[in-house]
Amino acid sequence: MIVVVGLSHKSAPVDVREKFATSADVLPQVLARLSARQELSEVMFLSTCNRVEVMACTNKNTSEAEATHAIREAIREHAGLENASELDSYVYARSGTEAVRHVFRVSASLDSMVLGEPQILGQVKDAYDAAMAAGTLKSYLGRCVHRAFTVAKRVRTETALGAGTVSISSVAVDLARQIFGDLSDHAVLLVGAGEMAEAAAKSLGKGARSIRVCNRSFDRAAALAGQFGGSAAPLESLADELTIADVVVTSTGSPTYVVTRDMVKRAMKARKGRTLFFIDIAVPRNVEPSVHEIDNVYVYNVDDLEHQVAEGLKARHAEVAGAERIVEAEVAEFEAWSRGLDVQPMVVALRAKTHAVLFAELEKTLGGRLKHLGEPDRASLRQMMESAVNKLLHAPTTRLKASASDGSAADYAEALLHLFDLPTHASLPPGVASPPKPLVDDPAAPAARSEDDDDHVRH
Amino acid sequence: MTYALATSLFYATAVAYACASVFFLVHLAGSRFGATAAKLAPRFLVVGAGLHAWHIVVASEVARVCPVEGIHFAMSVVSLLACVAYLTLRRRWRIDVVGSFVAPLALSSLLASRFVGGGELAPGPRVKGALLPLHVAVNMFGVALFSLAAGAALTYLVQEKQLKKKRLEGVFQRLPPLDQLDRVEHRLLLGSFPLLTLGIVTGTLWTKKIEIGGIFPMLHAAFGYSAWFICAAVLLLRAGAGWRGRRAAYGTIAAFGFTVMLLLVYLLAPTSDAAVAMHP
Numbered sequence: 001m002i003v004v005v006g007l008s009h010k011s012a013p014v015d016v017r018e019k020f021a022t023s024a025d026v027l028p029q030v031l032a033r034l035s036a037r038q039e040l041s042e043v044m045f046l047s048t049c050n051r052v053e054v055m056a057c058t059n060k061n062t063s064e065a066e067a068t069h070a071i072r073e074a075i076r077e078h079a080g081l082e083n084a085s086e087l088d089s090y091v092y093a094r095s096g097t098e099a100v101r102h103v104f105r106v107s108a109s110l111d112s113m114v115l116g117e118p119q120i121l122g123q124v125k126d127a128y129d130a131a132m133a134a135g136t137l138k139s140y141l142g143r144c145v146h147r148a149f150t151v152a153k154r155v156r157t158e159t160a161l162g163a164g165t166v167s168i169s170s171v172a173v174d175l176a177r178q179i180f181g182d183l184s185d186h187a188v189l190l191v192g193a194g195e196m197a198e199a200a201a202k203s204l205g206k207g208a209r210s211i212r213v214c215n216r217s218f219d220r221a222a223a224l225a226g227q228f229g230g231s232a233a234p235l236e237s238l239a240d241e242l243t244i245a246d247v248v249v250t251s252t253g254s255p256t257y258v259v260t261r262d263m264v265k266r267a268m269k270a271r272k273g274r275t276l277f278f279i280d281i282a283v284p285r286n287v288e289p290s291v292h293e294i295d296n297v298y299v300y301n302v303d304d305l306e307h308q309v310a311e312g313l314k315a316r317h318a319e320v321a322g323a324e325r326i327v328e329a330e331v332a333e334f335e336a337w338s339r340g341l342d343v344q345p346m347v348v349a350l351r352a353k354t355h356a357v358l359f360a361e362l363e364k365t366l367g368g369r370l371k372h373l374g375e376p377d378r379a380s381l382r383q384m385m386e387s388a389v390n391k392l393l394h395a396p397t398t399r400l401k402a403s404a405s406d407g408s409a410a411d412y413a414e415a416l417l418h419l420f421d422l423p424t425h426a427s428l429p430p431g432v433a434s435p436p437k438p439l440v441d442d443p444a445a446p447a448a449r450s451e452d453d454d455d456h457v458r459h
Numbered sequence: 460m461t462y463a464l465a466t467s468l469f470y471a472t473a474v475a476y477a478c479a480s481v482f483f484l485v486h487l488a489g490s491r492f493g494a495t496a497a498k499l500a501p502r503f504l505v506v507g508a509g510l511h512a513w514h515i516v517v518a519s520e521v522a523r524v525c526p527v528e529g530i531h532f533a534m535s536v537v538s539l540l541a542c543v544a545y546l547t548l549r550r551r552w553r554i555d556v557v558g559s560f561v562a563p564l565a566l567s568s569l570l571a572s573r574f575v576g577g578g579e580l581a582p583g584p585r586v587k588g589a590l591l592p593l594h595v596a597v598n599m600f601g602v603a604l605f606s607l608a609a610g611a612a613l614t615y616l617v618q619e620k621q622l623k624k625k626r627l628e629g630v631f632q633r634l635p636p637l638d639q640l641d642r643v644e645h646r647l648l649l650g651s652f653p654l655l656t657l658g659i660v661t662g663t664l665w666t667k668k669i670e671i672g673g674i675f676p677m678l679h680a681a682f683g684y685s686a687w688f689i690c691a692a693v694l695l696l697r698a699g700a701g702w703r704g705r706r707a708a709y710g711t712i713a714a715f716g717f718t719v720m721l722l723l724v725y726l727l728a729p730t731s732d733a734a735v736a737m738h739p
Contacts, residue, residue: 164628179622181553181636272701275638296704298622308627315628 002099002144003064005071005091006046006053009113012090019079020052024130030078031134038062039070042141044131046106048123050113055103057141064095100144100334104327107148108155109162116161116316121152140341144334151330158326159319164312169203171308172279175300176204176247179277183207189245191238191259192252193220196281200249201228212245214238216252242267242276249279250286258286264294281305339404346413347397349422354389465521468514469573475507476566483559489629497555501546504562508542511569515539530725531572533595537722538568540603548607552643553635560610571726594661601654602718605690608647609715612708615640619705641704644711645697652690659687675728682721689714 007017022030027045034043034054042057054075058067076087094102105111107124128145131137137145156162165171180186188208190197193215201224205211211230214237215221221232233241235258242248242264252258259278268276278299280287285301292299362385366378373381400416403409416422482500486493515535545561548554614634621631634640662683666676693710696702702710 175627177636178627178631179637181639269701273697273703274701275641275704292623295706300625304625307625311628 001058001064001067001096002055002103002141003058003067003071004053004055004094004099004102005068005075006051007090007092008051008053008111010111011092016090017050017052019081020047020075021049022047022052022078024126027130028134031131031136033078034071034074035134035136037070037074039067042138043136044127044141044145046124046127048120051106051111053106055099055141055145057138068093068095097331097335101327101331103144103148104151104330105324107145107152108323108327109152110155110320110323110327114166115313115320116163116166118156118162121149124148124152140338143337147330147334151327154326154330155323159322161316161319161323163319164315166309166312166316168281168302168305168309169199171305171312172200172249172281172300173203175279176277179275179298180246183209183247185209186246187212187244189214189241189248190224191215191235191248191250191286192282193217193224194251194253196251197249198224198227200251200279200281201230204247204249205230208247212241214241239263239267243270246275247277247279249281251282252286253282254286255284257288259291260288261290261294264291264297268294268297279305336404339409340401343400343404343409343413346416346422347400350396350416350420351389351393353420353422354393358385358389461517462521465514465518468510468517469569472507472510472514473566473569475503475510476562476569479503479507479558479562480566483556483562487556487559487630487633489633493633500558500562501549501555504542504558504565505546507562507565508539508546511535511539511542511565530595530722533599534568534722534726535572537599537602537606538565538572540599541565541568541606544603544607545610548643552646553639554611554614554643556634557607557610557614557643560613561607564606564610571723590661590665594658594665597654597661598658601651601658602722604647604651605655605715605718608644608651608711611640611644611647612711612715615644615708616705616712619708637704641707644708648690648694648711652694655687655690659683675724678724679721682717682724686714686717686721689717 007020009017022045027047030045031043034040034045034056039059039062040056041059044055046053046055052075054071056067056071058064072084072087072091072093075091076084079087081087102111107121109116109118109120112120124145128137128142128149132142165174176183176186183204184207186208187210188201188204190201190211190213193213197213201211201213205228211225211228212233213221213225213230214233214235215224216235218232218234221234224230225232238258242259248259250258264276268274273296275296276298278287278291278297280299280301283302287299287301289299289301291297359382362381366373366381370381396416400409400412403412479500482496482503485496486500490496515532519532541561542565545554545558549558615637618631618634618637618640621627621634622637666680689710693702693707693714696710697707
């Protein structure tokens, strides 16, 4: 059974989450410590800035509660917490189908702080790679996580959950690209050198041809420009700077307009009409609103950008239902595959018994009445018998696996155990379907069974 | 047999252009099949252009008319050249969406060349001369590039309006960057202008050789010179006074409007008048 134990942005504040954050270099030790627990057969550890989760598969004889407790203990030790109760209010646990659904939803970014953000899939893939490298992932949890990648891909391609932009800086960069195309031929001017200017420089400065910082304090402008390989200019030269720059980000604390309509009109003449794009993230605004009316000049203020962010989020939220449907379909498919695994011992036992009985009879006959046959004929008979076993068991095997998918495996299992006198270790594990009754060894059973039971077995 | 083949090719071309137009518009409308439509549209345009070229060869043989001697054929060839120019440039200049303008234009030009006026199988020109093929040929290439410039200008205006209105969803996301459209429009205008100028010069020389009169030649002259003059003004003002973006786009579309009027007058004119080439 798969279990997930962890904490995320939904259950724990950042000061708690940061205690559990794990860097890639210590991940092998964490995985080794977790996989050493006898309750767990497979382990994966996911650590991002918004979540820390242990995804694990329990051992055959371990209950969900035991496995959850073991993981809680391990992560408490990892975070260096003395008291287990410190953890309890922040940690959640999922098991079985809920855990599979959780893994799929996390990978598809349905559980992310920013809905539909693409980074989480890469982080899950990194965690998967680390667990594979450490040898703590095997066929069951490994397949579940691998399936989660497919779910994430389907959600991304079949819905618009990842479409649109949902942060102010990305909206600003997208707008600049939608106006100018490639920014590598264009100059960026930052008016103001505060934190917001720095954030804008990080987003816009990367691909731009050049970056200039214009600020009342020249030293501060020079310091910020230095961080991004740009150059500084005094605020007095702003009018001249407007003739050179293509994207202008304003973020000064000035109570009046820093960029006026007349200033831009003059600049546009000098620019011979080249397009000029203002991103005004200051409050109060730095750019006179009527500047937007000038030909080839576009002014977007913080409200405009936030409106786009809200639109982007709204559009993503509208896609959640579709994404959840994909997740549910994939969970059902995984569960069907998982139940197919549960009937595997029954299939093996049935084949083994059939094989043993038929081949014993064959060998007896070959040693008696057919003793005169040569080796090629004996090999042909064995081949024929093998083929007959396969053909005989094909339909029951297929139907048994199909019954596992629709939840009726217990009925078939009971019938098979009874009719073929199979060993009881071949029965279905508890929790997947009801265990077969020990009809064979119970002398009172035939008498105790009703006609309904008989019908049930026959069906 | 050849006539039947020409007719079949004509309709097959029309169907391919119509499919391309529909797919371009489906992509532009942002339908859920938009991504598939965006892939299919240029493919249909390629098929359409191939069939169109074949049709022109076969139909020329049927009508015994050289494509550069008759206005109906010339109009058909213009739309083919516009498609070829678009298909050549779309990837390089990232102007896929301009296909939404080119494909319907190609379809309407193709249909007009057959169903408006005498049709492409009408008798050839009344008078012939060395200047006529040159005049028609340069104008065909010039108008083909010019129609692409008009497509880019129209797309620019749509994109610019979205930006000014701050509507950044829907069609805005599917259009190329604003500056890219402006640059493409300018380049195409620069490419078409010398050809159109040569067309004006040869047309003027041609009219001195033949006797023309009546309303249609007057209209030819008015529309032809107007289109050329606006085109020249847009280029000059862009270079001298910084006329970019919206103003340049309006100018280009206005000049293209006059060109369309000119072509319509030619198509509707009596056959004898159609002997005079595309510009006065």
